Amino acid sequence: MHLTLLGSGGDSQTPMPTCDCRVCDPAREEGAPHARLGNSTLVREANAVVDAPESIWAMLNRHDVTDVEYIFVSHHHMDHVGVCESCRPSDARSTPSKTGTTRTRRRW
Known part of the structure; x- marks a missing residue:
């Protein structure tokens, strides 16, 4: 599995x-490495990202990512889920699925 750190800038x-x-x-x-965006990791083979902060669009564009099928959320803070709702295609008719441990599901 190949992981790419899209950003490591913390909560801002x-x-x-x-x-x-x-x-x-x-x-x-x-600029880089002093300039940093929020926390996110790309798993290219799975078309997935771990965490989607507000700066995710800039991160994905910077790495020429045109398709994201999955967003894994490490925890429910805005600096990790800032744009999850807007990551769906504009023609999406269903809500994103939420899975996780029993404890995680209770929190949602």
Whole structure:
């Protein structure tokens, strides 16, 4: 299995717009590895991503990903599920399936 880290920036991207702190300034000027998007991992063989933060579209475009069949969510915080609802095709008629452990299903 081949994994690609799409982003590892934590709960917010770096640099943050309008911020001029000692972390954001170099990230803006020098780019990667200082500039980072939210947390997400691509499993290309399965057409899957683990976690879908708000910056997932930029991440997928950066890696030329045109098809995502599965989104696995590590935990239900907005920095990991920020765009899950909008990941469905616009013509989708069904809701995404939710599976997991018994404890996970109770939380949903």
